[in-house]
Amino acid sequence: MRLLIMLMVLILWSCSWQVRADMVVVVAKTSSITELTEREIKRIFLAKTRRLRNGSRLQPMELSDADYKERFYGLVAGKNLRQLNSYWTTLIFTGKGRPPKSMDKIEALVTEVANNPSAITYLSEEYLDERLKVVYIVR
Amino acid sequence: MKRLLSAGLTLSLLYPLAASAGQVSDSLSVTGFFSLDATYTNNAEASIPRPQGKDSDLDENEVNFDSSVYGARADLDIYSGLGASLQVVGTKQTDDSYDPEVEWAYLKYDFANDLSVRAGQLKLPFLKGTELRYIGNARLWARPIVPINGAGGFDIFRGAEVYYNTYYGDYDIQLHASLGEPEHDLDFIQDTWLALVSAEVDSGDGTIRLSLLQAGFDIYSKDNELLYDNSSLKMGSLEGEYQWDNWVSYGGIATGTAYSHPDEYLAYLSLGYRFDRFTPYALYSRKVMTFESLAFFGEADGDQLNEEGGGESELPSGPRPPEPAPEPVEEQDGERIENAVAIGVRYDLAPNLSVKFQWDYQEVNDKSWVGQPDRDIQSNIYTIVFEGVF
Numbered sequence: 242m243r244l245l246i247m248l249m250v251l252i253l254w255s256c257s258w259q260v261r262a263d264m265v266v267v268v269a270k271t272s273s274i275t276e277l278t279e280r281e282i283k284r285i286f287l288a289k290t291r292r293l294r295n296g297s298r299l300q301p302m303e304l305s306d307a308d309y310k311e312r313f314y315g316l317v318a319g320k321n322l323r324q325l326n327s328y329w330t331t332l333i334f335t336g337k338g339r340p341p342k343s344m345d346k347i348e349a350l351v352t353e354v355a356n357n358p359s360a361i362t363y364l365s366e367e368y369l370d371e372r373l374k375v376v377y378i379v380r
Numbered sequence: 381m382k383r384l385l386s387a388g389l390t391l392s393l394l395y396p397l398a399a400s401a402g403q404v405s406d407s408l409s410v411t412g413f414f415s416l417d418a419t420y421t422n423n424a425e426a427s428i429p430r431p432q433g434k435d436s437d438l439d440e441n442e443v444n445f446d447s448s449v450y451g452a453r454a455d456l457d458i459y460s461g462l463g464a465s466l467q468v469v470g471t472k473q474t475d476d477s478y479d480p481e482v483e484w485a486y487l488k489y490d491f492a493n494d495l496s497v498r499a500g501q502l503k504l505p506f507l508k509g510t511e512l513r514y515i516g517n518a519r520l521w522a523r524p525i526v527p528i529n530g531a532g533g534f535d536i537f538r539g540a541e542v543y544y545n546t547y548y549g550d551y552d553i554q555l556h557a558s559l560g561e562p563e564h565d566l567d568f569i570q571d572t573w574l575a576l577v578s579a580e581v582d583s584g585d586g587t588i589r590l591s592l593l594q595a596g597f598d599i600y601s602k603d604n605e606l607l608y609d610n611s612s613l614k615m616g617s618l619e620g621e622y623q624w625d626n627w628v629s630y631g632g633i634a635t636g637t638a639y640s641h642p643d644e645y646l647a648y649l650s651l652g653y654r655f656d657r658f659t660p661y662a663l664y665s666r667k668v669m670t671f672e673s674l675a676f677f678g679e680a681d682g683d684q685l686n687e688e689g690g691g692e693s694e695l696p697s698g699p700r701p702p703e704p705a706p707e708p709v710e711e712q713d714g715e716r717i718e719n720a721v722a723i724g725v726r727y728d729l730a731p732n733l734s735v736k737f738q739w740d741y742q743e744v745n746d747k748s749w750v751g752q753p754d755r756d757i758q759s760n761i762y763t764i765v766f767e768g769v770f
Contacts, residue, residue: 280550283584289545289552290494298492307731319584323657324623326731330518330769333411334453335511336465336484336498337543337554342403 264313264363266377272358273297277376283317285361287328288338301341302362304350313363316379402770407457415516415767417447426742426759427667427718429513429526446472447523449514451483461490465498469514483514483536499540505556505578506531506591507617507634516767520628520652520661520726522738523763527646528669528716530565532595532613532636537562537574552582562595571598571609586622591615593636613638617646626654628661643670657729663722671714671748714748724763733768 266282268274274297277285284290286301293299303310311322320328332338344350347368354360355372363379403409419428424440428447438444451469458464467484486500505511509524510531516522539560546553558576578591593615599608615636622629634646645668652661724738740761747754 280547284547284552289547289582291490292492292494296492322731323728326769327518330515330732331508331512333455334413334467334515334518334769335503335505336455336486336488337496339409339455 263365264316264379265366265369265375266361266363266379267354267369267373267375268361269355269358270372270374272361272374274361274376275374279317279377282377282379286314286341286363287318288332288340298359299361300357300359302350302354302360303341303343304347304362304364305343305345313379409455410452411455411769412450412452413515413517413767413769414450415448415514415765417445417449417516417522417763417765417767419444419447419761419763421759421761423757423759425744425757426740426761427528427720427744428761429523429530448472448478449516450478451480451514453484461492463488463490471514494545495542496544497540497542501536501538502541502558502560503536504531504534504562504574504576504593505541505558506576506593506615507619507632508589510535515769516736516765517732517734517769520630520650520659521663521722522724522736522765525632525646525648525663525665527634527636527644528667528718529642529644531593531634532615532638532644533565533569534562534572534574534595535565539574550583552584554580554582556580564597568600568602569597570600572596585624586620588618588620591617611638615644628652628654628659644668645670652726658725658727660725661723663720663724665718665720665722667718667720669716669748715745716748717745719743730768732770734766736763736765736767738763738765 266277273295274293277293281290281293285299286303288301291299303313307322310325314320314322314325318325329338329340333340341362344353347364350362350364351368351370351373354362355370361376369375402411419438420443421428421438421440424438426438428438438446449469449471451467453465453467455465456463464487465484466482468480469483470478470480472478482501484500484502486498486502488496488498490496503511503513507526508519509526512518513524513526513535537558537560539558541556541558541560543554543556546555556576556578558574560574562572562574564570564572572595574593574595576591576593578589580587580589593613595613595615597611597613598606599611601607613636615634617632617634619632620630628651630648630650632646632648634644636644646665648663648665650661650663652659720740720742722738722740724736726734726736728734738761740759740763742757742759742761744757744759745754746757
């Protein structure tokens with residue numbers, strides 16, 4: 242009995258070490274994209290590419306919340322908000338790129354992405370619904 | 381001065397509203413920028429790149445605001461990859477006005493494979509300092525780093541360019557080519573053409589860019605007589621930046637050579653450290669301008685010397701005799717060497733709003749003026765800049 246209890250404690254303890262995804266990159270359920278690499282995610286959201294190799298056109302979007310952005314770009318691109326702003330300033334004022342379309346409300350963002358097969362965004366797992374599919378898990 | 385201060389105050393009051401500027405509609409985005417620059421120096425001959433690329437006529441022992449700028453940009457998506465952009469900038473003109481001038485104005489088309497072309501009026505992408513001269517928030521220091529004569533005296537051009545984004549492994553690569561007719565700072569350099577190619581590699585932690593430029597031009601006398609035709613200028617630059625932990629480093633060299641046009645050399649190195657919102661930095665730069673020939677700076681062209689910030693000249697009085705065909709004066713070599721050290725700090729009030737404090741110490745050895753003795757010029761320059769983008 243004691244052994245069984247110890248075994249159960251051990252199993253529960255090991256479960257607590259499983260990595261839980263904080264953020265996910267999602268597209269519409271109707272999108273042709275099924276899976277993306279970290280490299281592709283970084284290039285998409287830093288405006289280094291407008292299309293995938295299969296020709297799928299992309300329209301990145303994001304929530305305007307600063308903490309949200311800093312968390313995502315910190316994990317994917319290693320940039321804090323000031324570095325990110327400096328990066329976008331260079332691209333905008335040389336005309337070589339623009340930041341993702343920004344939206345203020347998560348519900349509006351989810352609806353916009355769900356209705357647009359070219360759209361792609363990142364959000365917390367808690368906002369996933371059946372209209373979206375995950376193409377990358379941000380760790 | 382009053383107009384500038386009121387403009388700056390208006391901008392700062394409007395900033396909270398402008399913070400929401402950007403995407404006006406699905407197809408139109410508008411962004412803006414400003415720099416309120418206060419510079420104090422103990423030497424009116426201090427070398428400071430003015431917004432127009434000319435040395436500033438500073439008042440020594442007074443606060444100067446000449447390097448302040450403001451501007452705005454609009455980008456319009458017309459249809460499926462086709463777009464148009466317009467950027468205007470307001471800098472101090474010779475009549476003390478800050479009327480806006482068009483800096484960028486072009487049509488562009490984005491192809492499916494990350495190839496883009498654009499045509500119209502464009503900035504010269506020779507150095508980061510030439511392309512983003514007026515965007516203070518895009519750099520660490522108070523002023524852009526450019527050679528004494530800019531990119532050979534060229535700043536904008538009218539023509540076309542193409543750039544292509546690709547990657548190799550973990551490296552993002554951008555290839556760029558430009559062709560067109562550039563504008564030169566000096567009126568007597570005309571009939572210009574320019575070709576530029578560059579390649580930039582981005583590893584995520586750092587970037588490195590190589591640019592090669594060739595330009596052709598004719599040189600005219602003050603009386604619009606052709607002195608030299610088909611002169612050519614060749615310039616190259618190599619710039620890089622790298623970040624590790626909280627350290628940021630920048631460096632670059634640029635060199636240019638031409639007949640009947642000053643040869644130029646620039647080298648700079650900078651190191652900074654990010655303490656949250658504060659980034660103190662140090663910068664060293666060396667700029668050299670070498671005159672292989674001063675043939676077109678004859679005495680009769682003394683007014684042209686004046687326009688470049690030189691000393692006074694005297695023109696003969698009374699009726700002029702018929703002028704003979706222009707002949708080159710005796711060739712003389714000249715040289716101007718600038719060494720400068722700067723120490724400063726950038727404080728980020730917000731991700732898109734910053735204040736910079738910078739002290740520059742410059743030593744200039746000037747042997748560039750015909751008939752004038754060599755001069756050694758030491759200057760201390762103190763600068764405060766309040767700038768942002770929105």
